[in-house]
Amino acid sequence: MQLFFQNLINALQWGSFYALIALGYSMVYGILMLFNFAHGDIFMVGAYIGFGVATGLTALAAMGALALPNWVILVLTILISMFLTSFVGMLVERIGYRPLREAPRASAAITGLMIGIILETGNLAILGAQRIRFPSLIKSTTYDLGGVFVTNKKIMIVVVSLVLMLALNEFIRRTRWGMAMRAMAFDYVVIPLMGVPLNTIASLTFALGSGLAAAAGILFAIAYPVLDPYIGIIYGWKAFVAAILGGRGSIKGACLAGFLLGFIEIFVGAYMPSTVRDLIAYSIILLILVFRPHGFFGEPHSAKLRL
Amino acid sequence: MLKVENLKVSYGNIKALHGIDFRIDSGEIVCIIGANGAGKSTTLRAISRLVKVEEGTRMTYDGKNLLDFPADQVVSELGITHVPEGRRLFGNLTVMENLKLATFARKDNDQIGKDLERMFGIFPRLKERENQKSGTLSGGEQQMLAIARAFMSGRKVMLLDEPSMGLAPLLMMNVFDALKEINQQEGTAIMLVEQNARLALQFSARGYVLENGNLVLEGKSADLLNDPEVQKAYLGG
Numbered sequence: 001m002q003l004f005f006q007n008l009i010n011a012l013q014w015g016s017f018y019a020l021i022a023l024g025y026s027m028v029y030g031i032l033m034l035f036n037f038a039h040g041d042i043f044m045v046g047a048y049i050g051f052g053v054a055t056g057l058t059a060l061a062a063m064g065a066l067a068l069p070n071w072v073i074l075v076l077t078i079l080i081s082m083f084l085t086s087f088v089g090m091l092v093e094r095i096g097y098r099p100l101r102e103a104p105r106a107s108a109a110i111t112g113l114m115i116g117i118i119l120e121t122g123n124l125a126i127l128g129a130q131r132i133r134f135p136s137l138i139k140s141t142t143y144d145l146g147g148v149f150v151t152n153k154k155i156m157i158v159v160v161s162l163v164l165m166l167a168l169n170e171f172i173r174r175t176r177w178g179m180a181m182r183a184m185a186f187d188y189v190v191i192p193l194m195g196v197p198l199n200t201i202a203s204l205t206f207a208l209g210s211g212l213a214a215a216a217g218i219l220f221a222i223a224y225p226v227l228d229p230y231i232g233i234i235y236g237w238k239a240f241v242a243a244i245l246g247g248r249g250s251i252k253g254a255c256l257a258g259f260l261l262g263f264i265e266i267f268v269g270a271y272m273p274s275t276v277r278d279l280i281a282y283s284i285i286l287l288i289l290v291f292r293p294h295g296f297f298g299e300p301h302s303a304k305l306r307l
Numbered sequence: 308m309l310k311v312e313n314l315k316v317s318y319g320n321i322k323a324l325h326g327i328d329f330r331i332d333s334g335e336i337v338c339i340i341g342a343n344g345a346g347k348s349t350t351l352r353a354i355s356r357l358v359k360v361e362e363g364t365r366m367t368y369d370g371k372n373l374l375d376f377p378a379d380q381v382v383s384e385l386g387i388t389h390v391p392e393g394r395r396l397f398g399n400l401t402v403m404e405n406l407k408l409a410t411f412a413r414k415d416n417d418q419i420g421k422d423l424e425r426m427f428g429i430f431p432r433l434k435e436r437e438n439q440k441s442g443t444l445s446g447g448e449q450q451m452l453a454i455a456r457a458f459m460s461g462r463k464v465m466l467l468d469e470p471s472m473g474l475a476p477l478l479m480m481n482v483f484d485a486l487k488e489i490n491q492q493e494g495t496a497i498m499l500v501e502q503n504a505r506l507a508l509q510f511s512a513r514g515y516v517l518e519n520g521n522l523v524l525e526g527k528s529a530d531l532l533n534d535p536e537v538q539k540a541y542l543g544g
């Protein structure tokens with residue numbers, strides 16, 4: 001039983017990473033019917049931007065220029081990095097996808113893959129091949145809850161993720177921008193007829209998705225502080241699987257499937273050798289998709305209305 | 308005030324409009340009639356800037372070059388609004404949200420409130436169903452919402468693509484009465500596009516006849532109703 005709860009906490013942590021990244025895939029697909037294959041690398045870029053911001057703020061604090069407690073530095077790091085990374089996302093949309101809006105979908109997918117490679121190799125060119133270490137912003141404390149060991153980091157990661165997901169939900173349900181995104185997901189062709197600038201909503205969607213990916217990147221770096229330029233590929237693809245599993249375009253689905261993915265991975269890993277963990281975990285997911293090809297909340301016929 | 312000259316549109320290799328000329332005067336009701344595939348919807352999409360027009364096309368509205376405005380600004384800056392074929396409501400949004408979304412770019416909050424009251428006055432059914440998802444409305448209610456939504460987005464010129472489609476005669480009368488009221492009381496000019504030629508000509512002051520992407524006839528609607536050619540081709544003899 002203790003082992004179960006131990007695994008549960010790990011699953012929630014990994015589910016948080018996957019869910020936050022999957023949201024970006026899903027939102028973009030929802031409004032533009034486009035898989036942004038560069039999204040995993042935006043998660044990576046977000047982690048690196050987080051590294052830069054955290055290092056800068058810690059240095060300022062150490063010099064005494066900025067008398068801030070560590071938790072404030074952490075919150076600032078997350079918020080500033082989300083903000084900065086959202087511009088990376090908007091840039092990717094502007095130069096990578098917008099010119100291809102009328103082109104076949106496959107062209108846009110290939111462009112996405114190329115942008116991903118550019119982000120990875122660009123990082124390599126700028127920062128060199130050695131891995132970098134994310135500054136430790138919070139001192140690790142372990143709580144013993146009746147034999148289940150929980151670190152403050154894990155609690156923080158799960159709580160921050162849930163807060164961000166709830167904030168996104170409120171934004172989409174209550175603001176006029178969120179309303180425009182929901183409408184655009186239903187029928188983007190007639191969006192301009194409402195006087196709503198379609199490109200602005202597209203930018204906004206990329207910004208939101210990228211901001212959440214940056215948050216995921218920083219939370220990931222807090223749990224696993226060694227970064228390399230390829231973290232986006234492996235975890236990005238897994239989060240993409242979660243987005244598909246949740247149902248293309250579904251926000252609720254992306255969150256639930258992200259956590260489900262975390263659970264499957266961790267619980268399979270708990271009973272199987274690590275060498276076969278992903279093989280078994282992803283076979284299970286493939287099986288779910290065979291029976292539910294549109295994922296949990298995807299529309300059966302997602303072909304959008306045309307003019 | 309809306310003046311279109313030499314309007315040419317193609318979809319790939321298919322030429323949909325071959326260079327047509329027409330105008331919509333302030334506050335008037337004008338119609339375009341024509342068979343299925345004649346190019347009626349394409350004409351409205353061209354004004355709304357939803358489709359690309361070809362070289363040589365000129366479109367002006369109150370002296371402004373329409374081609375300088377992207378689609379969303381045709382609505383938000385010029386007040387030219389378009390009720391598309393098949394209504395195209397956002398079925399996942401409530402009635403109220405559909406109306407609110409149409410005011411996305413507007414900043415005149417006082418006037419928005421008044422316009423909303425106005426539309427609920429004309430379409431009391433919409434007020435009753437304010438919080439219902441628009442996808443669950445009946446066909447007639449959907450058409451009412453599509454018109455009200457268009458009015459909320461821009462109130463100068465309303466382009467209507469086959470509003471009678473799929474409506475029972477009584478509901479159709481309700482919808483057209485409401486349109487007349489909006490036209491007379493708010494001064495909104497209306498361009499009506501219809502396959503139902505009799506209805507369109509009875510409702511409008513002037514009309515154009517579109518055939519295979521060319522305007523073949525124009526005139527006062529009353530005259531077109533009595534024109535033997537029009538009667539033969541569009542009014543069932």
Ligand SMILES: Nc1ncnc2c1ncn2[C@@H]1O[C@H](COP(=O)(O)OP(=O)(O)O)[C@@H](O)[C@H]1O
Nearest residue numbers: 307318321323342343344345346347348349350
């Ligand atoms: N999205 C489109 N793609 C390709 N061809 C189209 C498209 N829309 C309309 N057309 C063609 O353009 C012509 C005019 O169509 P349309 O404007 O819809 O006519 P109407 O509204 O009078 O029925 C038709 O030949 C139609 O097949």
Ligand SMILES: [Mg+2]
Nearest residue numbers: 347348349392
């Ligand atoms: Mg049509």
